[in-house]
Amino acid sequence: MNSGIHVILKAEQLGSFFGLPITNSLLMTWVLMALLIAGAYFFRRRLALRPGKLQAGVEWVFERSFAYTADLFESEELARRFFPLLATIFLFVLIANELEFFPGVGSIGLMQGTVFVPLLRTPTTDLNVTLALAIISFLTIEVTGILTFGVLKYGKKFINFASPLGFVVGLIELVSNLGRLVSFSFRLFGNIFAGEILVLVAGYFLPYILPAPLMGFEMFIGIIQALVFAMLTLFFIKLAIMEPHGAHA
Amino acid sequence: MQQLLAAFGINGKLLIAQAVNFGLLLVVLTYFFYRPLMRILEERRNIVTKGVDDAARAAEKLASADTLAAAHVAEAEVAAGHILKAAREEAGTERSRLVKEAEARAAAIAADAQARAEEVAAKTQRDSEKEIARLAILAAERVLRNQ
Numbered sequence: 604m605n606s607g608i609h610v611i612l613k614a615e616q617l618g619s620f621f622g623l624p625i626t627n628s629l630l631m632t633w634v635l636m637a638l639l640i641a642g643a644y645f646f647r648r649r650l651a652l653r654p655g656k657l658q659a660g661v662e663w664v665f666e667r668s669f670a671y672t673a674d675l676f677e678s679e680e681l682a683r684r685f686f687p688l689l690a691t692i693f694l695f696v697l698i699a700n701e702l703e704f705f706p707g708v709g710s711i712g713l714m715q716g717t718v719f720v721p722l723l724r725t726p727t728t729d730l731n732v733t734l735a736l737a738i739i740s741f742l743t744i745e746v747t748g749i750l751t752f753g754v755l756k757y758g759k760k761f762i763n764f765a766s767p768l769g770f771v772v773g774l775i776e777l778v779s780n781l782g783r784l785v786s787f788s789f790r791l792f793g794n795i796f797a798g799e800i801l802v803l804v805a806g807y808f809l810p811y812i813l814p815a816p817l818m819g820f821e822m823f824i825g826i827i828q829a830l831v832f833a834m835l836t837l838f839f840i841k842l843a844i845m846e847p848h849g850a851h852a
Numbered sequence: 853m854q855q856l857l858a859a860f861g862i863n864g865k866l867l868i869a870q871a872v873n874f875g876l877l878l879v880v881l882t883y884f885f886y887r888p889l890m891r892i893l894e895e896r897r898n899i900v901t902k903g904v905d906d907a908a909r910a911a912e913k914l915a916s917a918d919t920l921a922a923a924h925v926a927e928a929e930v931a932a933g934h935i936l937k938a939a940r941e942e943a944g945t946e947r948s949r950l951v952k953e954a955e956a957r958a959a960a961i962a963a964d965a966q967a968r969a970e971e972v973a974a975k976t977q978r979d980s981e982k983e984i985a986r987l988a989i990l991a992a993e994r995v996l997r998n999q
Contacts, residue, residue: 694881
Protein backbone atom coordinates (compact mmCIF):
# COMPACT_ATOMS: atom_id res chain seq x y z
CA MET A 604 0.00 0.00 0.00
CA ASN A 605 2.27 2.76 -1.17
CA SER A 606 0.07 5.40 -2.67
CA GLY A 607 -3.21 6.14 -0.99
CA ILE A 608 -6.24 3.92 -1.01
CA HIS A 609 -5.86 1.29 -3.64
CA VAL A 610 -9.20 -0.07 -4.74
CA ILE A 611 -9.37 -2.44 -7.66
CA LEU A 612 -12.79 -3.53 -8.80
CA LYS A 613 -11.63 -6.62 -10.65
CA ALA A 614 -9.43 -9.48 -9.63
CA GLU A 615 -5.84 -9.02 -10.73
CA GLN A 616 -4.25 -11.48 -13.09
CA LEU A 617 -1.18 -13.26 -11.78
CA GLY A 618 -0.41 -15.28 -14.88
CA SER A 619 -2.07 -17.57 -17.33
CA PHE A 620 -2.31 -21.28 -17.87
CA PHE A 621 -3.26 -22.59 -21.36
CA GLY A 622 -5.10 -19.37 -22.04
CA LEU A 623 -6.92 -19.39 -18.71
CA PRO A 624 -6.08 -16.24 -16.81
CA ILE A 625 -4.98 -17.17 -13.31
CA THR A 626 -6.32 -14.42 -11.09
CA ASN A 627 -5.71 -14.00 -7.39
CA SER A 628 -9.37 -14.79 -6.70
CA LEU A 629 -9.09 -18.02 -8.70
CA LEU A 630 -6.05 -18.95 -6.62
CA MET A 631 -8.01 -18.19 -3.47
CA THR A 632 -10.89 -20.30 -4.74
CA TRP A 633 -8.50 -23.23 -5.01
CA VAL A 634 -7.23 -22.61 -1.49
CA LEU A 635 -10.81 -22.50 -0.29
CA MET A 636 -11.70 -25.71 -2.11
CA ALA A 637 -8.64 -27.42 -0.68
CA LEU A 638 -9.65 -26.31 2.82
CA LEU A 639 -13.22 -27.49 2.44
CA ILE A 640 -12.30 -30.79 0.84
CA ALA A 641 -9.59 -31.48 3.42
CA GLY A 642 -12.03 -30.54 6.18
CA ALA A 643 -14.68 -32.85 4.75
CA TYR A 644 -12.14 -35.65 4.33
CA PHE A 645 -10.89 -35.47 7.91
CA PHE A 646 -14.37 -35.05 9.25
CA ARG A 647 -15.50 -38.10 7.35
CA ARG A 648 -12.61 -40.18 8.62
CA ARG A 649 -13.54 -39.39 12.20
CA LEU A 650 -17.25 -39.94 11.65
CA ALA A 651 -18.54 -42.27 14.37
CA LEU A 652 -21.86 -43.65 15.47
CA ARG A 653 -21.17 -42.18 18.89
CA PRO A 654 -20.42 -38.58 17.98
CA GLY A 655 -17.84 -36.37 19.63
CA LYS A 656 -18.61 -32.74 20.37
CA LEU A 657 -17.60 -31.49 16.91
CA GLN A 658 -19.58 -34.15 15.13
CA ALA A 659 -22.60 -33.59 17.34
CA GLY A 660 -22.48 -29.87 16.55
CA VAL A 661 -22.12 -30.39 12.83
CA GLU A 662 -24.88 -32.98 12.90
CA TRP A 663 -27.16 -30.61 14.75
CA VAL A 664 -26.69 -27.85 12.17
CA PHE A 665 -26.98 -30.34 9.33
CA GLU A 666 -30.15 -31.95 10.65
CA ARG A 667 -31.80 -28.65 11.45
CA SER A 668 -31.07 -27.13 8.06
CA PHE A 669 -32.10 -30.32 6.29
CA ALA A 670 -35.35 -30.42 8.25
CA TYR A 671 -35.97 -26.79 7.35
CA THR A 672 -35.37 -27.53 3.67
CA ALA A 673 -37.66 -30.55 3.80
CA ASP A 674 -40.31 -28.49 5.57
CA LEU A 675 -40.16 -25.78 2.96
CA PHE A 676 -40.27 -28.20 0.03
CA GLU A 677 -42.88 -30.28 1.86
CA SER A 678 -40.95 -33.24 0.53
CA GLU A 679 -38.04 -35.20 1.92
CA GLU A 680 -37.09 -36.36 -1.56
CA LEU A 681 -36.83 -32.83 -2.98
CA ALA A 682 -34.83 -31.78 0.05
CA ARG A 683 -32.48 -34.69 -0.52
CA ARG A 684 -32.04 -33.61 -4.14
CA PHE A 685 -31.37 -29.91 -3.51
CA PHE A 686 -29.77 -29.91 -0.10
CA PRO A 687 -26.21 -30.64 -1.32
CA LEU A 688 -26.37 -27.67 -3.71
CA LEU A 689 -27.76 -25.31 -1.08
CA ALA A 690 -25.29 -26.45 1.56
CA THR A 691 -22.38 -26.15 -0.85
CA ILE A 692 -23.44 -22.62 -1.82
CA PHE A 693 -23.61 -21.74 1.85
CA LEU A 694 -20.28 -23.29 2.76
CA PHE A 695 -18.51 -21.88 -0.29
CA VAL A 696 -19.74 -18.34 0.25
CA LEU A 697 -19.33 -18.55 4.02
CA ILE A 698 -15.73 -19.75 3.97
CA ALA A 699 -14.88 -17.32 1.17
CA ASN A 700 -16.30 -14.41 3.18
CA GLU A 701 -14.75 -15.47 6.46
CA LEU A 702 -11.30 -15.90 4.94
CA GLU A 703 -11.45 -12.26 3.83
CA PHE A 704 -9.69 -10.85 6.86
CA PHE A 705 -7.26 -13.66 7.53
CA PRO A 706 -3.70 -12.44 7.65
CA GLY A 707 -2.04 -12.78 4.28
CA VAL A 708 -5.18 -12.44 2.22
CA GLY A 709 -4.72 -9.26 0.25
CA SER A 710 -1.49 -8.37 1.99
CA ILE A 711 0.96 -10.93 0.61
CA GLY A 712 1.63 -10.36 -3.05
CA LEU A 713 3.99 -9.77 -5.91
CA MET A 714 5.32 -6.59 -7.41
CA GLN A 715 4.40 -6.49 -11.08
CA GLY A 716 6.64 -3.65 -12.18
CA THR A 717 5.70 -0.91 -9.77
CA VAL A 718 2.24 -2.29 -9.02
CA PHE A 719 1.58 -4.44 -5.98
CA VAL A 720 -0.56 -7.45 -6.82
CA PRO A 721 -1.94 -9.48 -3.90
CA LEU A 722 -1.64 -13.23 -4.29
CA LEU A 723 -4.97 -13.95 -2.68
CA ARG A 724 -8.25 -12.12 -3.09
CA THR A 725 -11.54 -13.12 -1.50
CA PRO A 726 -13.44 -14.95 -4.24
CA THR A 727 -16.70 -13.23 -3.39
CA THR A 728 -15.10 -9.86 -4.19
CA ASP A 729 -14.65 -11.03 -7.76
CA LEU A 730 -17.77 -10.66 -9.87
CA ASN A 731 -16.72 -13.70 -11.90
CA VAL A 732 -17.26 -15.90 -8.87
CA THR A 733 -20.53 -14.38 -7.72
CA LEU A 734 -21.85 -14.34 -11.27
CA ALA A 735 -20.88 -17.99 -11.76
CA LEU A 736 -22.72 -18.85 -8.55
CA ALA A 737 -25.70 -16.76 -9.67
CA ILE A 738 -25.77 -18.54 -13.04
CA ILE A 739 -25.64 -21.95 -11.34
CA SER A 740 -28.40 -20.93 -8.99
CA PHE A 741 -30.46 -19.41 -11.82
CA LEU A 742 -30.09 -22.45 -14.05
CA THR A 743 -30.99 -24.78 -11.20
CA ILE A 744 -34.14 -22.78 -10.49
CA GLU A 745 -35.31 -22.54 -14.09
CA VAL A 746 -34.39 -26.11 -15.06
CA THR A 747 -36.21 -27.40 -11.99
CA GLY A 748 -39.28 -25.42 -13.00
CA ILE A 749 -39.15 -26.74 -16.57
CA LEU A 750 -38.61 -30.34 -15.41
CA THR A 751 -41.52 -30.05 -13.01
CA PHE A 752 -44.08 -28.53 -15.38
CA GLY A 753 -42.70 -28.95 -18.88
CA VAL A 754 -41.58 -26.08 -21.11
CA LEU A 755 -45.07 -24.95 -22.11
CA LYS A 756 -46.70 -24.83 -18.74
CA TYR A 757 -43.64 -23.31 -17.06
CA GLY A 758 -43.40 -20.82 -19.93
CA LYS A 759 -46.95 -19.70 -19.20
CA LYS A 760 -45.64 -18.18 -16.00
CA PHE A 761 -43.85 -15.63 -18.15
CA ILE A 762 -45.73 -15.37 -21.42
CA ASN A 763 -49.42 -15.49 -20.82
CA PHE A 764 -51.99 -14.27 -23.35
CA ALA A 765 -55.00 -15.37 -21.33
CA SER A 766 -55.70 -11.85 -20.14
CA PRO A 767 -54.02 -8.44 -20.31
CA LEU A 768 -53.38 -8.59 -16.59
CA GLY A 769 -51.91 -12.07 -16.91
CA PHE A 770 -49.65 -10.80 -19.69
CA VAL A 771 -48.33 -7.95 -17.57
CA VAL A 772 -47.84 -10.20 -14.55
CA GLY A 773 -45.99 -12.65 -16.79
CA LEU A 774 -43.70 -9.91 -18.06
CA ILE A 775 -42.96 -8.75 -14.53
CA GLU A 776 -42.22 -12.34 -13.58
CA LEU A 777 -39.87 -12.69 -16.55
CA VAL A 778 -37.96 -9.54 -15.69
CA SER A 779 -37.74 -10.41 -12.02
CA ASN A 780 -36.46 -13.90 -12.89
CA LEU A 781 -33.77 -12.52 -15.17
CA GLY A 782 -33.05 -9.82 -12.63
CA ARG A 783 -32.07 -12.49 -10.16
CA LEU A 784 -28.87 -13.03 -12.12
CA VAL A 785 -27.91 -9.45 -11.44
CA SER A 786 -29.27 -9.23 -7.92
CA PHE A 787 -27.68 -12.50 -6.80
CA SER A 788 -24.27 -11.66 -8.15
CA PHE A 789 -24.13 -7.95 -7.27
CA ARG A 790 -25.63 -8.33 -3.81
CA LEU A 791 -22.92 -10.73 -2.71
CA PHE A 792 -20.14 -8.95 -4.57
CA GLY A 793 -21.26 -5.53 -3.38
CA ASN A 794 -21.64 -6.47 0.27
CA ILE A 795 -18.33 -8.22 0.64
CA PHE A 796 -16.37 -5.80 -1.54
CA ALA A 797 -17.85 -2.83 0.27
CA GLY A 798 -16.94 -4.41 3.59
CA GLU A 799 -13.38 -4.85 2.47
CA ILE A 800 -13.18 -1.21 1.41
CA LEU A 801 -14.85 -0.07 4.61
CA VAL A 802 -12.17 -1.81 6.67
CA LEU A 803 -9.51 -0.38 4.38
CA VAL A 804 -10.82 3.15 4.78
CA ALA A 805 -11.23 2.74 8.54
CA GLY A 806 -7.60 1.69 8.64
CA TYR A 807 -6.65 5.09 7.27
CA PHE A 808 -8.56 6.91 9.99
CA LEU A 809 -7.49 4.88 12.98
CA PRO A 810 -5.20 2.08 11.90
CA TYR A 811 -4.97 0.20 15.20
CA ILE A 812 -8.43 0.08 16.78
CA LEU A 813 -11.21 0.98 14.40
CA PRO A 814 -10.78 -1.84 11.88
CA ALA A 815 -11.18 -4.59 14.50
CA PRO A 816 -14.89 -4.13 15.34
CA LEU A 817 -15.59 -3.44 11.68
CA MET A 818 -13.89 -6.69 10.75
CA GLY A 819 -16.07 -8.46 13.29
CA PHE A 820 -19.11 -6.85 11.77
CA GLU A 821 -18.00 -7.76 8.25
CA MET A 822 -17.52 -11.37 9.34
CA PHE A 823 -21.09 -11.30 10.56
CA ILE A 824 -22.16 -9.83 7.20
CA GLY A 825 -20.26 -12.71 5.60
CA ILE A 826 -22.42 -15.22 7.44
CA ILE A 827 -25.58 -13.32 6.55
CA GLN A 828 -24.67 -13.09 2.88
CA ALA A 829 -23.88 -16.81 2.71
CA LEU A 830 -27.23 -17.52 4.30
CA VAL A 831 -29.02 -15.09 1.99
CA PHE A 832 -27.57 -16.64 -1.15
CA ALA A 833 -28.47 -20.18 -0.09
CA MET A 834 -31.91 -19.27 1.25
CA LEU A 835 -32.89 -17.24 -1.80
CA THR A 836 -31.90 -20.14 -4.02
CA LEU A 837 -34.04 -22.38 -1.83
CA PHE A 838 -37.03 -20.03 -1.98
CA PHE A 839 -36.75 -19.50 -5.74
CA ILE A 840 -36.59 -23.24 -6.35
CA LYS A 841 -39.70 -23.58 -4.21
CA LEU A 842 -41.41 -20.82 -6.22
CA ALA A 843 -40.40 -22.52 -9.46
CA ILE A 844 -42.00 -25.82 -8.49
CA MET A 845 -45.21 -24.22 -7.30
CA GLU A 846 -48.19 -24.13 -9.66
CA PRO A 847 -47.99 -21.21 -12.13
CA HIS A 848 -50.13 -18.15 -11.40
CA GLY A 849 -53.77 -18.65 -12.13
CA ALA A 850 -53.41 -22.37 -12.82
CA HIS A 851 -55.05 -23.27 -9.55
CA ALA A 852 -57.63 -20.47 -9.55
CA MET B 853 -22.07 -3.54 -21.61
CA GLN B 854 -18.57 -4.37 -22.81
CA GLN B 855 -17.21 -1.64 -20.61
CA LEU B 856 -19.20 -2.90 -17.64
CA LEU B 857 -17.89 -6.42 -18.12
CA ALA B 858 -14.36 -5.11 -18.54
CA ALA B 859 -14.63 -2.94 -15.45
CA PHE B 860 -15.61 -5.90 -13.32
CA GLY B 861 -13.12 -8.18 -15.03
CA ILE B 862 -15.80 -10.56 -16.29
CA ASN B 863 -14.17 -13.21 -18.39
CA GLY B 864 -15.94 -16.19 -19.95
CA LYS B 865 -13.10 -18.55 -19.20
CA LEU B 866 -12.94 -17.46 -15.59
CA LEU B 867 -16.69 -17.80 -15.27
CA ILE B 868 -16.52 -21.35 -16.56
CA ALA B 869 -13.50 -22.12 -14.37
CA GLN B 870 -15.31 -20.86 -11.27
CA ALA B 871 -18.46 -22.76 -12.17
CA VAL B 872 -16.38 -25.90 -12.64
CA ASN B 873 -14.68 -25.26 -9.30
CA PHE B 874 -18.02 -24.97 -7.63
CA GLY B 875 -19.34 -28.08 -9.37
CA LEU B 876 -16.29 -30.03 -8.28
CA LEU B 877 -16.72 -28.85 -4.72
CA LEU B 878 -20.39 -29.81 -4.87
CA VAL B 879 -19.58 -33.34 -6.05
CA VAL B 880 -16.76 -33.88 -3.57
CA LEU B 881 -18.70 -32.52 -0.61
CA THR B 882 -21.73 -34.56 -1.60
CA TYR B 883 -19.73 -37.79 -1.59
CA PHE B 884 -17.36 -37.00 1.26
CA PHE B 885 -19.56 -35.01 3.56
CA TYR B 886 -23.32 -34.87 3.05
CA ARG B 887 -23.93 -38.50 2.14
CA PRO B 888 -21.76 -40.07 4.87
CA LEU B 889 -23.26 -37.71 7.41
CA MET B 890 -26.75 -38.51 6.17
CA ARG B 891 -25.96 -42.22 6.30
CA ILE B 892 -24.69 -42.08 9.84
CA LEU B 893 -27.73 -40.08 10.95
CA GLU B 894 -29.98 -42.64 9.29
CA GLU B 895 -28.04 -45.48 10.87
CA ARG B 896 -28.31 -43.93 14.30
CA ARG B 897 -32.01 -43.27 13.81
CA ASN B 898 -32.50 -46.94 12.92
CA ILE B 899 -30.54 -48.05 15.96
CA VAL B 900 -32.55 -45.78 18.22
CA THR B 901 -35.83 -46.99 16.70
CA LYS B 902 -34.70 -50.57 17.15
CA GLY B 903 -33.65 -49.84 20.71
CA VAL B 904 -37.03 -48.34 21.53
CA ASP B 905 -38.82 -51.26 19.89
CA ASP B 906 -36.64 -53.71 21.77
CA ALA B 907 -37.35 -51.97 25.04
CA ALA B 908 -41.09 -52.08 24.36
CA ARG B 909 -40.85 -55.74 23.48
CA ALA B 910 -38.80 -56.47 26.59
CA ALA B 911 -41.36 -54.68 28.75
CA GLU B 912 -44.09 -56.73 27.12
CA LYS B 913 -42.13 -59.90 27.73
CA LEU B 914 -41.56 -58.91 31.33
CA ALA B 915 -45.27 -58.30 31.83
CA SER B 916 -46.17 -61.66 30.32
CA ALA B 917 -43.47 -63.31 32.42
CA ASP B 918 -45.00 -61.74 35.50
CA THR B 919 -48.45 -63.10 34.74
CA LEU B 920 -46.90 -66.46 33.92
CA ALA B 921 -45.03 -66.49 37.21
CA ALA B 922 -48.19 -65.49 39.09
CA ALA B 923 -50.09 -68.32 37.41
CA HIS B 924 -47.33 -70.74 38.31
CA VAL B 925 -47.36 -69.58 41.91
CA ALA B 926 -51.14 -69.97 42.13
CA GLU B 927 -50.92 -73.43 40.65
CA ALA B 928 -48.18 -74.38 43.09
CA GLU B 929 -50.25 -73.07 46.00
CA VAL B 930 -53.20 -75.20 44.96
CA ALA B 931 -50.96 -78.26 44.63
CA ALA B 932 -49.39 -77.56 47.99
CA GLY B 933 -52.87 -77.32 49.53
CA HIS B 934 -53.75 -80.68 48.07
CA ILE B 935 -50.57 -82.23 49.32
CA LEU B 936 -51.07 -80.78 52.80
CA LYS B 937 -54.64 -82.02 52.91
CA ALA B 938 -53.63 -85.49 51.81
CA ALA B 939 -50.83 -85.53 54.35
CA ARG B 940 -53.22 -84.46 57.10
CA GLU B 941 -55.66 -87.17 56.14
CA GLU B 942 -52.93 -89.75 56.05
CA ALA B 943 -51.65 -88.58 59.42
CA GLY B 944 -55.18 -88.89 60.84
CA THR B 945 -55.63 -92.46 59.69
CA GLU B 946 -52.16 -93.33 60.89
CA ARG B 947 -52.90 -91.92 64.30
CA SER B 948 -56.16 -93.79 64.65
CA ARG B 949 -54.38 -96.96 63.52
CA LEU B 950 -51.66 -96.41 66.10
CA VAL B 951 -54.22 -95.72 68.81
CA LYS B 952 -56.16 -98.83 67.88
CA GLU B 953 -52.98 -100.86 67.88
CA ALA B 954 -51.98 -99.47 71.26
CA GLU B 955 -55.44 -100.11 72.66
CA ALA B 956 -55.29 -103.66 71.39
CA ARG B 957 -51.88 -104.14 72.87
CA ALA B 958 -53.02 -102.65 76.19
CA ALA B 959 -56.07 -104.91 76.20
CA ALA B 960 -53.85 -107.91 75.50
CA ILE B 961 -51.52 -106.93 78.33
CA ALA B 962 -54.48 -106.42 80.66
CA ALA B 963 -55.94 -109.80 79.70
CA ASP B 964 -52.59 -111.47 80.20
CA ALA B 965 -52.22 -109.85 83.62
CA GLN B 966 -55.69 -110.91 84.64
CA ALA B 967 -55.05 -114.47 83.54
CA ARG B 968 -51.81 -114.52 85.43
CA ALA B 969 -53.52 -113.10 88.54
CA GLU B 970 -56.29 -115.65 88.34
CA GLU B 971 -53.73 -118.39 88.02
CA VAL B 972 -51.86 -117.06 91.06
CA ALA B 973 -55.13 -116.88 92.99
CA ALA B 974 -56.06 -120.44 92.02
CA LYS B 975 -52.61 -121.67 92.95
CA THR B 976 -52.82 -119.87 96.30
CA GLN B 977 -56.21 -121.41 96.93
CA ARG B 978 -54.87 -124.85 96.07
CA ASP B 979 -51.88 -124.31 98.29
CA SER B 980 -54.01 -123.10 101.19
CA GLU B 981 -56.40 -126.02 100.71
CA LYS B 982 -53.42 -128.39 100.90
CA GLU B 983 -52.19 -126.60 104.05
CA ILE B 984 -55.59 -126.70 105.65
CA ALA B 985 -55.81 -130.46 104.91
CA ARG B 986 -52.36 -131.01 106.40
CA LEU B 987 -53.24 -128.98 109.53
CA ALA B 988 -56.49 -130.86 109.82
CA ILE B 989 -54.61 -134.16 109.67
CA LEU B 990 -52.12 -132.92 112.24
CA ALA B 991 -54.92 -131.80 114.54
CA ALA B 992 -56.68 -135.09 114.17
CA GLU B 993 -53.46 -136.99 114.95
CA ARG B 994 -52.94 -134.87 118.08
CA VAL B 995 -56.53 -135.50 119.25
CA LEU B 996 -56.08 -139.19 118.75
CA ARG B 997 -52.80 -139.22 120.64
CA ASN B 998 -54.29 -137.42 123.63
CA GLN B 999 -57.09 -139.88 123.90
